Amino acid sequence: MKNSTVIIGAGISGLLVARELVARGARVLVLEKSRGVGGRMSTKRVGSAVFDQGAQFFSVRDEHLEARIACWERNGIVERWPGDNPTDEARWVARPSMTGLAKALAKNLPIKLKSQVQAVRWHEAGAWEVDVAGGELVRADRLVLSSPVPQSLTLLDAGGVKLPPEVRSSLDRVSYHPCLALLATLDGPSNVPAGGVKINEGRLRWVADNVRKGIAQNVPAAVTFHLSREYSEEHYGDSEEALFAQLADELRPWIGDAAIVAGKLHRWRFSEPKTGHGQRCVWLPDQRIGFCGDAFGGPRVEGAAISGLALAREIIEDLEPA
Numbered sequence: 001m002k003n004s005t006v007i008i009g010a011g012i013s014g015l016l017v018a019r020e021l022v023a024r025g026a027r028v029l030v031l032e033k034s035r036g037v038g039g040r041m042s043t044k045r046v047g048s049a050v051f052d053q054g055a056q057f058f059s060v061r062d063e064h065l066e067a068r069i070a071c072w073e074r075n076g077i078v079e080r081w082p083g084d085n086p087t088d089e090a091r092w093v094a095r096p097s098m099t100g101l102a103k104a105l106a107k108n109l110p111i112k113l114k115s116q117v118q119a120v121r122w123h124e125a126g127a128w129e130v131d132v133a134g135g136e137l138v139r140a141d142r143l144v145l146s147s148p149v150p151q152s153l154t155l156l157d158a159g160g161v162k163l164p165p166e167v168r169s170s171l172d173r174v175s176y177h178p179c180l181a182l183l184a185t186l187d188g189p190s191n192v193p194a195g196g197v198k199i200n201e202g203r204l205r206w207v208a209d210n211v212r213k214g215i216a217q218n219v220p221a222a223v224t225f226h227l228s229r230e231y232s233e234e235h236y237g238d239s240e241e242a243l244f245a246q247l248a249d250e251l252r253p254w255i256g257d258a259a260i261v262a263g264k265l266h267r268w269r270f271s272e273p274k275t276g277h278g279q280r281c282v283w284l285p286d287q288r289i290g291f292c293g294d295a296f297g298g299p300r301v302e303g304a305a306i307s308g309l310a311l312a313r314e315i316i317e318d319l320e321p322a
């Protein structure tokens with residue numbers, strides 16, 4: 001029990017907290033509700049095609065992270081985005097797909113997948129108690145919540161956990177944009193350039209061909225379309241069929257003469273922060289509870305990573321000698 005930490009969520013922020021703590025000799029357990037690690041950096045298989053369905057690439061401006069990127073690049077975990085790059089800033093992709101970075105970070109960490117946390121509560125024995133779907137109970141000295149903030153707050157509410165009012169209201173203010181992602185396997189090559197395209201107006205926001213990105217093989221084209229923030233908000237509940245039909249005219253220039261042979265919709269309820277928190281992380285040493293993720297360190301992969309590292313530093317300062 002001594003120096004044990006349970007971390008909810010195996011996205012990049014939670015995994016970095018876990019790695020840093022383990023490097024200091026602390027005991028961790030990561031609980032992840034999905035079948036794989038990576039969270040919003042996830043990769044999806046649809047038939048024989050593979051799609052990056054969330055984050056498409058990431059950039060790094062923080063000098064501390066630059067050193068990590070250099071190491072990840074040396075180890076073949078990340079590489080520069082293939083194809084044309086319209087900006088000067090390096091765009092990094094993980095290999096073999098975006099989930100590859102999370103998988104590398106997760107190596108040798110104690111992680112329980114398919115473990116959906118339903119409630120967290122402070123136990124009178126002086127430890128955090130975590131209810132996992134299926135009836136498992138996990139106890140630890142410290143609790144880290146790296147899930148999107150509204151999801152984390154739901155877990156606290158389910159266990160009757162009270163935070164200091166000013167902390168609670170700062171967390172209540174955090175909000176996210178949704179994003180609808182349409183994944184389309186084509187029977188011929190797409191018209192999407194190798195470097196993907198950011199679209200600044202209309203109902204689409206982003207398009208990339210995962211074959212040209214070097215992720216998907218065995219199919220002529222596997223295209224990820226992200227819909228605009230406004231359209232995703234308004235049409236969040238629309239069916240897959242309805243969305244493909246409504247957007248047929250917008251998809252057509254990218255699909256060209258090919259036909260869609262398989263389509264899939266993924267709904268991201270919490271895609272990127274709309275209202276962020278303003279601090280890099282939240283750590284309450286008296287309650288031994290912390291929060292991290294992109295809502296804290298700044299939107300996007302880099303911000304989530306910065307937040308995880310910041311929270312790990314705070315916790316490490318409080319670790320009891322082993």
Ligand SMILES: Cc1cc2nc3c(=O)[nH]c(=O)nc-3n(C[C@H](O)[C@H](O)[C@H](O)COP(=O)(O)OP(=O)(O)OC[C@H]3O[C@@H](n4cnc5c(N)ncnc54)[C@H](O)[C@@H]3O)c2cc1C
Nearest residue numbers: 009011012013033039040055056117147293294300301304
């Ligand atoms: C469509 C889309 C496009 C994006 N494009 C880019 C991009 O191009 N570049 C970029 O830098 N960023 C992009 N982002 C943002 C980037 O993906 C995120 O900022 C980053 O991955 C967030 O990491 P995180 O660790 O904060 O959270 P997450 O990755 O969300 O990790 C949280 C984890 O907690 C788990 N979890 C939640 N609730 C529970 C529970 N009750 N029990 C157990 N586990 C739970 C989730 O399954 C998840 O794995 C994009 C995001 C989306 C959705």
